[in-house]
Structures are given as C-alpha cells and as structure tokens.
Amino acid sequence: MTESADLDDDRAVTSRRRFLRESGALISGAVVAGLADGTALAAEPGSENVPPNVPEWMKAPGDPMGSQLYGTPSPFEKNVVKNISKNLPQYISASGRTPIGDLDGIITPNGLFYERHHGGVPAIDPDQHRLMLHGLIDRPMIFTMDDLRRFPSQSRIHFLECSGNPVYTKPYGKTASDLVGLLSCAEWTGVSLKLVLEEAGLRPEAKWLVAEGADAAALTRSIPIEKCLDDAMLVYSQNGERLRPQQGYPLRLLLPGFEGNMNVKWLRRLKAVPEPAYSREETSKYTDLMPDGVAREFTFYMEAKSIITRPSGGQKLKQTGFHEITGLAWSGHGKIKRVDVSVDSGKNWLEAQLQEPVLTRALTRFRLPWQWDGQPAVIQSRAVDETGYVQPTFAELLAVRGENSFYHNNAIQPWRIDAQGQVTNANS
C-alpha cells in the first residue's frame, strides 16, 4: 500500500490514487483507514489461547521432526483441496480443478495442480519408460529417463490451462475454481526439445511432430515444428520435484501457452512427419464450430484471460471498507501488459497493479485496493497482453464465434456482490 516515489510515473499508481481519493479512502504512509480495527486489549471470554493469555501450544514442546517424511498442509487447511465434481470421480475421463480462489501468488502447489485425463492415471515405472523419437529423423532413437537427464536442463515458470475452462456454451459454476480451475502454474524443469531434435537430426521435410502418451487413451496430438524448435520442453520435474503421476510422470511434453490438451503427458513417442495426424483430439475434440460452418482447429495458443480470485464466487465480504481485489491474468501469446478492474458493472475501469515477476506465458498476479461501501456491486477484470489483445466480454466472443463453439472461452468473468457481501457468479 505504500506509494513509493519511484512508482509515481506508473499509471497504475496514478489511477489508483485518484480512485482511492474519489472513493474516500484515507491513505497516509502505510495506514489504511479501518484496517487497524482489532479487538481492544481485553480478555476474550472463552478464548484461552488468545492474548493476553499464553496459548496451550506454547506450554509444551510441539511435534518432533520426523513424524512426517513428506510434509502436508496444516490440518486447519483441510478444505483447500482439488475441486472434483461429485459425479465425476468414478469415470476414468475426469478432471480435478485447482482451488484458485483459495491460493495466493502465482505458483500452484503440486498437490493442488489441476488434472485432466482421458484414460486414467497410469502407474509408470520410470526404469521401464522410454521415449521413442522416429519418423523424419536422421538417427531415430529410444531414450531412457537417464538418457534425457544427461542433457543440459532448464527450468521455466509457465501456466497450463485446459481449453474447456469453462466450456463456452454456458459459463456455469459458482466459484472461480468451478469456472476457471482447469488452470495451474508451475516451475517446470526438463530438456529443450529443440536440443534433442538437433542431436537426433531432424530432416527438413518434417513439419509436425506427432506426440503420443503412454496412457490407456494413448492421447495423440500433432505439434507444429515451429513450436518444437522454439520453447517446447521435455519435462521431468515440477516445482522442484519429479512430476506427479497426474501430471505425466515420468515425462511430459510442455508447450508453453498452447492449450492444455497438446501438452501430452506420460510421453512415449514423438514421430516427425510432413502432415498432422488429424487425431481424435484435434478433429472431433478441441475444435470449435464457427458460424460459417467451418471448424476452427489447431487453435494452439490460449488467448489472454484473467479472473478475480478474491473476492470471488462463494466468498463473503465480512465488513464494508477496505478490501483488496486480487486475481490472476495470463496469455499464451506472451506477457501480461495490463489488467483493468471494474467495480461498477463494467462502466469504468481502473488499472490494477501487477505483481512481479511478470513472466511470459505464466500466471500474473494483479491487485487493486477497493473501498466497499456496502452497496451491491458487480466486479470483473480484463487482461491485455503484450500483443495488445484485450480480453473480450462473452457478448463480444459470441459475436465472433457464434453459438456453436465449445472450447477456448476466455471471456471476462463478472462477480456479483450483494448487500450482505455474498459473492456469486453474475452470469447465472
């Protein structure tokens, strides 16, 4: 909240300051009116563990180290779990969403990374896993995991988003996670695919790589060679540890910014070919029927998008006055340039502050200080990426795509706040 002088030229600060002045906020230094309203210094009846008392957990030594060889969250955080639809878990084609409304920062903890699989999660012994590279290749090869680990490694932070997030037809769902929870971000470690291809000798006639997963779905996607020779990675680690089984252990393809489906998990085969495979996943699925009757296929990059995660659907503002509005923005095409937030049903837009680091094809955290006056309000965010692309409203998307699209819905998501502070999906 401190307005440091070196930020004075920043348009975000200027518009924020104007906004705070107009909305009656009192800011001097780091003090925000109303925020210091704690409880007066007196014993709270029935609360033995609250100051000025000494809490019980200070009166005896705590749990000794070693009771947990792999750490888990505090038991008090037991509600922060993957969001799995009640009628889905019994199916092998399933998705579990990240609880984005409960998380801070930009990195998704591995245990809460969203999962989407079409043939269940295979249990793969890494010693028996191989990556076969063949087709239009001078020296076709079969790599063990150890072979791949011998290559120079790289680590990069990138988001991953399913293109059915949410499906286009009806932005249903109550919470940010219900709507946009097929979205996560991690620091990925692996090998540059370009390097592996150069080692094996890619022939000039090769225009696509067909990638196949070692799951029961044998999920297959065709990847344009330009992407394979750009920032594509063969990934074995996620946030410092080996991939989780749900994320493709022991090896996955990572195509930064491309729709989730193309990031083939449990990667076992790459075949260099002159034409795409026209697999099920790129013809019957993950395509959108446009108004002219032509299917939009090979969409590749996810367009710029954002969502307010706090306050968001299912949450409640407990008092009027200062609230921080915060959320996530991302674009498959590069960095987020700006995020605008409206607190008046889209009439006026204020520039939010972007939290560093702002990375290419990664989630970006934004923030806007807000004074809630207790009146009903509709709040929403709008991302702009470095190409200048502006996140559309659903009406704008509809005008271009028509009624029959299914995937690739990057529309603005409005939240309604009622006079009691309850937050709901303004689309439903």
Ligand SMILES: Nc1nc2c(c(=O)[nH]1)N[C@H]1C(S)=C(S)[C@@H](COP(=O)(O)O)O[C@H]1N2
């Ligand atoms: N082999 C294989 N790869 C796959 C899938 C799959 O079912 N099998 N699902 C795809 C889909 S639809 C998405 S959105 C992402 C999800 O990755 P995640 O489960 O690590 O979040 O993986 C993609 N890669």
Ligand SMILES: [Mo]
């Ligand atoms: Mo997906």
